[in-house]
Each structure stands twice: as structure tokens, then as C-alpha cells.
Amino acid sequence: MSSPRRAGRVIVTAVLLSGLVAAPAHASPTPTPVTRAGIDPALTAGRGADVPFLEQEAERAATSGTVIGPSRDAYTLPAEASGRSAVSLAPGQWVEFTLPRAADAITVRYSIPDAPGGGGITAPLTVTVNGRDARTMTLTSEYSWLYNQYPFTNDPGADLLHPDWWITECGCVPAATTPAPVITKPFRPSHFYDEQRLRLDRVYRAGDRVRLTAPTGTRAAWTVIDLLDSELAGPPRVLTRAANVLAFGADPTGRRDAAPAIERAIAFARKVRVPVYLPPGTFQVNRHIIVDDVTIEGAGTWHTIVKGRQVALDPPAPDGSVHTGVGFYGADGGSRNVRLAHFAIEGDVRERIDTDQVNGVGGAMSDSVIEHLHIRHTKVGLWFDGPMTRMRVLNNMIVDQIADGLNFHTGVTDSVVRNNVVRNSGDDALAMWSETTANARNVIDRNTVQTPVLANGIAVYGGTDNTVSGNLVADPIREGSALHAGSRFGAEPFAGTLRFTGNTTVRAGTFELNWRVGLGALWLYALESDIDSGVRASGNHFLDSTYNAVMLVSDWPVKDLYSISDVVVSDTRVDGTGTSVISARVAGSLTVTDVDARNVGAVGVNNCGSFGFPPSGSEFTILDGGGNDGGWLAPWMLPNTITCDDRPPVVPPPPPSPWGGQR
Template identity: 55%
Template structure:
């Protein structure tokens, strides 16, 4: 036996022993916990804040159970529902949360399944000068205090205009579009005075908390503001309860990062040691195993033709300023056959600087590469890939608390599958394909990619899922909810210098929840799905089997920017087998020239007219410049005041003008099974 193999085998035994020691408290029950004094409510499981039956077969299959604070037992105050930007409830899951502002106030959950860990989504105030505060929250199980957790706002609270800042006294970017506050002057008027802090947003953060003892169905977990707390308030949003398994042991043939000096205590940098381990794994063609621990990594780890695995994303953590795992850039040859799995990447990014490469996973990872079961938090973008390249699978990951996007496929990426990922609390698009035009459409178009069975929640800015140009891409079986401002649940936009849409873009069997927002610049409601012709036409879009639930305004929005309304339209768009349950104003709002067909679109709980058709605002005597094609089977009534019980669609075919962008909004009832 070689010395190298002997060391590797001994290291594996050490890793196993360490792993078992780390989980001893999770593996052993603690008897004698008394029942709490307050009669708890039964646990209520939700997905995106609604009954899981309404999203069955869609979204990510996750290892945890979601429970909303507003459905639990609590002694604080309910905040919300509210969909108004720059408010705490608007950014909360389900648009509601519970505010605790006095010592002893609590939220108590009753478990619906066994668990030994919880992820708590919360908000606390920022420091007056920015930079965040910290404060404690007590955790009790069945009435007995178990531990205290430290909450922080150091990674939340952004202010101002793009690219945003964590400084509440920062001036907004005067070159940015500011009409939402009515403060853009003409060339002859004095400069406006801006209130400070200007537009605070991105309030929430997440905390992973081991519960130490294994809990069973019916046990209670209470989060209480302790007497030592100095925060003015704590808002609890949602708790995800999880049964975390034992750490994964090293593959039988692998390189152990400890052999190369990686420090699991996080006291010294492990970047060089991990580089050496990765080089050895690549040379020997065996996986690199990173045992349980927290490893300080203050730069990128560059990977190519190598497998890097941890003990599980609750057990192995890479953290530090600038931490990230990157493929080589295309200009440097790109990376292929890379496989990343079962660890966490937790960064230290506190404001948005778009030129900074502080993403969790990045570069070019093609040629059959996979990224699986990672947990990524506090980076600028969870995963940002730069093409052109082909052949990537991203699945079963959790991405939370990002300053910008959750995941972005930028420029010429093809045959990528992004599936079964859970994304929450981004500061820009949750998932995006961006066909960034920097050379030729043939090279720059994203194409033949799939976003499927993902759950994307609570983007504080922009869209849950967005497609910018390209061809033959698919968005299918996703659950998206609660965008806040300047975006919708599902989006196809000719913007951001994207190459033109061509081929077919498909949205199929997605569910949106509370995804129609009010655009503060246009001062109109967007749609749960939003097609936007800004820098070119939008065409070739097929929408099949989507469910649009609890829409504040419109379910479907098709719009061109005013300055180009006579240049760029929306055409060759087809909606079929769609359900709309709740629209505060209309099912369809068209503010462009072009056409779309509708077949078997069933609706209910529509607040105003079924169709708002302004066309290109020429208002010709022949009717709107936007035509509706009736494929049949469009059932349900709208809430128009002229003919009660009228079909939502047929009176507007082919192009009746009914232009009212701001009718009275009727808040829809909660969605229910059809």
C-alpha cells in the first residue's frame, strides 16, 4: 500500500469519526421536555403561502416543510397583507408576517413532520448609519428553552437606485429612472430634494438553526424575543422545518482535503489547500472530498474536469470574502466535466457592485458538468454562468439572500437544465436566461435550455423567472410567488441588449401566486406573465397549462414601451389550457400592436373587464391594433359593470378597444382548487 493511499484511508476514518461526533447531539433524543403552557394551533403546511394542493406536481421537491408565521400561534402583531413596495409585508412570503416588538412575544409552530433543524426567515432593523444590527432570538422546544440564535441585518437593507447601496444616507443615482417618486425635474426646474433613507428594500434574511434534539410530529418550536434584546422589533416570516441526515462519508476512492491542509475550524485560509486538493483530484481522476467543517476561502476556487463533494450542505461550508467556485472563462478555454455537490457557499457580500465577481458559482461549466445540492447565501449572484458553452445541469440546490440574481445563464448557453432548485429572497431576477448580444445572434443566443420544477419566491426586484431573447427555451412546471417591484412572475422581454427572440419560447404548466405587481414607473398593474417589447419585437411564445393565482392586477400583460410602440409589437403568441383564479383588474392587458390566440382559458374572480385592449394607442376606427384570436373554450365571466355575467373574452374579439389601464381594483379571494 502506498503512503498516499494509507494517508487517504486514515483521513477517511478521521472524517467519519469527526462527522459522527458533530452529529451526536442530533442523533440522540433528549427526554423530559414538558408541554408548553399555551395551547398551540395545529401545524399548517404551505407552499408559497398557499395550500400545497394548488401546486401539486409543480415546483421543487424540497427536504423541508414550510410553515408561515401568520398561521402559527403568536402574541405579536400581524403585518399585512400588503403588496406595496418598500414595506415589510410586501417582501414577506404570502405578503404577511408577524411583528414582535416587546420582550416575551413569540411565534410558536407545531410540527407536521419529524425535524431536527429549521431555517427561519426574518427581518430586523438596520443600524441608523447602515451596515446592520444583530440581536438574539430564543428557541424553545415543547416549552423548554433549547438555544439562542443570533439574527442579523448585515446582509439586508438596500437603498436608493441601481446599483443600490447599504448606506441609508446615500444619494440616489440622478441618471436613473425616478418617476415613481415624481422627482425627475425638467431641465429648467431645480434639482429635487430626496428624503433619506431613499427607498429602503430587501429586508429579509435567513438563519439556519440546528434544533439539537430530534423532534416528532406534534412537537412545538417557539421563537421568543428575550429580555436581553435591544432591537426595536423582530419580524418573523416563515419557518422551514427539516430532518437533516448524517454527514455523507467520503467516496471510497477520493482525495481528502484535510490531507492538503484544509482547516475545518475556519481559523486560517483553506484556499491554497483546497487548490492543491483539487489539482490532485483532477490528476488522479478521483473526487475531492471536503469533510464536515467551516472552511475559510477568500477567493475563487477554479475547477476543470474534477468532482468536488462535501458531507452535505448543512455540514460542509465554504465561507469568506469573495468565496466562489468557478469554471474557467470561455476566453481561457472554459471548463468541462465538473461536478459540484453537497456543500454550502456562504459569502460576505453586503452591497451590489456589478463589476465584482463575488458569485457563488461562476464562469463557464459545460460539457456535462453538474451542480447539485448546494446551499448558497450572501453572494452577489448564486450562480452566474458566462457562455458560450453547452451541456450543464443545475439541480436540487437552495439559493437564498442574494444581492442580485439567483441564477443567470448569460450569452450563448445551450442544452442547460436547471431543475428542482429552491430560490428565495433575491435582489434581482430569481432565474434568468440572458442572450446578451455582444457579437452575433448565432453565438450569443441562449437556446434549447430548460427551467423546470423550480420554486422561486420573493424577488425584491425584477422577476421570478425571466427570458431575455434567444430561441427554443422552455420554462415548465415551476412555482413562483411574490415579486415586489419592477417585475412579474414570468417574463419574456426584448431588453438589456438581448439578441432577438426566434424559434419558440415555451411556458408550460407553471403556477404563479400573487405575481401581478403595480409598476411604479408606468403606474399600472403588470401581469403574472409579462411580455415586453422594448428593444425589439416579442414573438413565438407558447403558453400552455399555466395557472395564474391571486393576481393583484392582470393575469397576462403584453406591452411595448411608449417610445417604440409603433416600431415593436408582440405577435405569434398562443395561450392554451390556462387557468386564472383571481385578477384584480383584467385577465389580459394589451398595450402594443400584434396578436395572440386564446384556447381553453378558464377564469374566475375577475375584478373588471376580461380584456383591457389599448393596442398601440392609435385608437383607429377599425379597432385596436392588437387582435385577439378565439380558439374556443374560453370560459368564465368578468366583473364588468355593464353586463353582469358576460363571458370574459368573446365581447372583445377580434380587437374591441376597452382601454382603461387603471380601473378600480377588486381584491380577489384566496385561490382554491378548481
């Protein structure tokens, strides 16, 4: 979740060129490498989601196009690419992947230009295997390309949405500045990428070559390919003892509204105690389906699609929504014993309106399971408003959201989010927000998060005894980081122990626009209250951090009010930082034990405290628990030597590499 703040053909050319690296056409003599989060899978072993597909980066494939990147500069196409590089194809150019194992289905992550006035275009992409079996994939930018300040706009020509906000581009508040600054339009383009899935005509073998070609007749001046996922979709799942929605009049072609038939099937299934079955097909649903004490299962995410249009509401709903759309929601007062599984939800959300309830799954559901769903083009994949308890969110694919991937909001307890993939979220990928009532004893475990466009990979805002463990988080892009704990957004204070355990972050840490400093891969932020109940960060690997590995900070207006203390970082590996291992811009304390670091760009510790700079040393104390290797923690830095250099030159580290032994 971001704090309040957020491009046609002419405008995107400059965006595309940022980080462009000339790359001659080549045909790779070796197979396209398999990666996880854009790096060698051996470096992420045991962390992140166990998935049925294999990921291959376009910049490592054979191509006649041009590699763009690497670059981490926000508002550019390379920065939002997995691994921070991609391949740009002019009409007639191609990129070719060698399948690493048998597959009959592919997912392409791509970007094409916006329409000159916004709103997107469509363009073809030709898919061939071994030079034959041509298929056409239709790409679109209708769900991409947002501009301007929070909550953003689809209009590349829009003036500032908030001229009374301070912006870094002029270092001013434009409405209060004479003469008024000239703000380049489009202002802050972002959210460039989308994904498209395609079933191939048959199963292809390992070693077969999948070529993606931007045809000469395409209306897209360029087509950027980021990555290819390949997998075996498998046959449809069949449920025989179930309320098949076809028997209740549902249209599997997607031409007629299926919502009433699905609701009739739900009513029947609850009465006779059987699940509802969504067989192969596309089912049109343009509003919420209310679920309580029912199981709804599909034939698999490649076979069953529940798809809807966004519908304007006149008048708005009592909750402030001005649109509705496809979604499965808990009943008023909360539902229980719900299971949603094995189907895809495809929404039609093209703009961010925070009051809209246009999420893939929403409301409150206790003692429930959401598993094996593929959710895209909704506002938030799953937004749960408590109170609710014992929810399990397992094995889902959540992509191309305008806002969060998942959010536990207010009073969610004893729940688990495990083995999910979230890619291209428009805000926090996975979040727990304890607004008004604390979230407690929840676990976010073994998930993979890639390229959250705004804010954080995994964020915890207040709450009691929550755990973030075993996750793989890569490439946060703007105003956030990989792992975050913040006393922000009116959240209840932290209580008990917050644990970050056994996570791996990759290329994490972004440039904070207001402070004009880089954030840590793990970022602790005391804005509205102290963080002092206990944070334990152990067994984490911070790989190729853009700035620093761990940052503790308070905002300038409250720097003498709030502190961060009782933090222990232990059993940790830091492989590459652009600046420091630890950056402290707050009062408080930290204990470091068995923290090994190498390829540190600047001094190991940036200790500014709360910027009082007293003769006795920094207001922030670092305690050496022993076993800290790599020379990053020199004795003279302890316990509170002021080593304040917030903006040292960033030294890009070498790529991460294996580290002897495992932690």
C-alpha cells in the same frame, strides 16, 4: 435582471407599520399549517421543487406578537414576506410553530432593523422546543437593507444616486425641476429579509412546539418572523475513495485559509481520477477556486460549509472586479466535466457592484453538474458566461442574493435548471440572457421561486427554443413579475418557440414605476425588437394575480416600431385578478383557447393596442380559439375592440381555492 433604477431604527418604524394588522396574543389549538409559497400545497401540486423541508408561515402560527400585512405595497416589510404577511415581535414576545413531522434542523426567515447609519446590527433570537432546550440564534441585518436607485446603496441617508432620472415619487426628473423636490430619506428601502439555519440538539417529533422568542435584552426594537422551514438534516455523507482536503492541510474550523489546501487536493484528484471530499466543517475561502474536470463533494449542506470574506482588490482585476470572494469558477476558456455537490457556500457580499465577480458559482462549465448546494450571501448564486453546453443545475437552495439567483448569460445551450429553490433574490431569480449570443434549447423546470425583491421570478431575454415548465413562482415585489419574456438589455432576438408550460404563479404582478400600471403574472415586453417567433403559454395556473394574468406591452417611445404576435395562451386557469385577464398595450395578436377565469376584478380584456385608437379598432387582435369559460371573454371584445382602461380600481380577489378536475 432589472433595468437601471433601486433603510436605521427611526426610519423603519413607518415601513413596518404599513399593512400592520392588530392581532391579539393567541395560542392556536390546531397545528401550524404547512404551506407552499404561502398557500395550501394542494393548489400547487405537481409544480415547483420537491424539497426535504416543510414550510410554515408565521402569521398562521401561535404568537404573542402582531401580524403585519397582508400588503403588496413595495418598500414595506409585509410586501417582501412570503404570503405577504409576517409576525412582528417586540422584545419579550414569541411565535410558536408545531412541527408537522420529525425534524432536527430549522431555517428561520426574518428581518431586524438596520443600524441608524446603515451597515446592519446583530441581535439574538431564543429557540426552545416544548419550552426547554434553549438555544440562541444570532440574527443579522448586515446583509439586508438596501436603499435608493439602482444599483443601490447601504446608506439610508444618501441623496438620489441618479438625480437625472425620472422618478414616480415626484413625477419628475429632480435635477431638472425647480424648485427641487424634497425626497424622503431613506429613499426606497428594500431587501429587508435574511435567513438563518440552526441544527437542533436532537431529532424532535411531529407535534413538538418550536418557539422563537425575541429576548428582552435584544438590541432589535422589533424582530419580524416570516416563516419556519423544518427538516431532518441527516448524518454526514462520507466518501472514502477520495482526496480528503484534510490530508492536504485544510482547516475544518474556519480559522485558517483553506483555499491552497483545496487546490492541492484538486490537483491530486485530477491526477489519480478521484473526487475531492470536503468533510464536515467550515472551510475559509476568500477567493475563486478554479475547477475543471473534477468532482468536489461535501458531507451535505448542513455539515460542510465553504465560507469566505469579501476582499478588496487593489488594483481592480482586468474584468472590472473591485472585490473577490468565495466562489467556484470555470477556467479561462471554459471548463468541462465539473461536478459540485453537497456543500454550502456562504459569501460576504453586502452591496451590489455589477462589475464584481463575487458569485457562488461562475464562469463557463460544459458537460457539468451543480447539485445539492446551499448558496447564500453572494452577489449571484450561479452566473454562467457562455459559450457552454449541457450544464445541469439540480436540487440547489439559493437564498439571500444581492442580485440574481441564477443567470445563463450568452451562448448557454442544451442545459437544464431543475428542482431548485430560489428565495429572496435581489434581482431575477432565474434568468436566461442572450446578450451577444443566443441561449438555445435550455429548460428551466420544476423550480420554486419566492419573493424576488426586484425584477422577475423567471425571465427570458431573447434566445431560441427555450422552455420554462412546471415551476412555482410566488410574490415578486418590484418592477417585474413571475414569468417574463423581454426583448431587452441588448439581447439577441427571440427565435424558434418560447414555451411557458405548466407553471403556477401566486400573488404575482407588481406596480411598474415608470408606466404607473400593474404588470401581469406573465409579462411579455417588446422594447428593442419584435417578439414574433412564437410564444406558447399552456397549462399555466395564475392564482391571485395582483393586477392581470397576462400582459403584452411595448414602451411608449417604440410603440409604433415593435409588436408582439404569434402568441397562444391555452389550457389555462386564472383564479383571481385585481384587474384583467389579458392586458394589451402593444400592437400584435394573441390566440386564447381553453382559458378559464373566475374572480376577475375588472373587465376581462384591457385592449389599448399601441394607443393610436383608430376607428377600425385596436392595433392588437385577440382570436378566440374556443373553450374559454367564465364569461371573461365576451363576443363583443373580439377581435380588436378597444377596451382601454389601464388603471381601473384594483379589486383584491378571494383566496385561491380548488378547481374541479386537473389540468
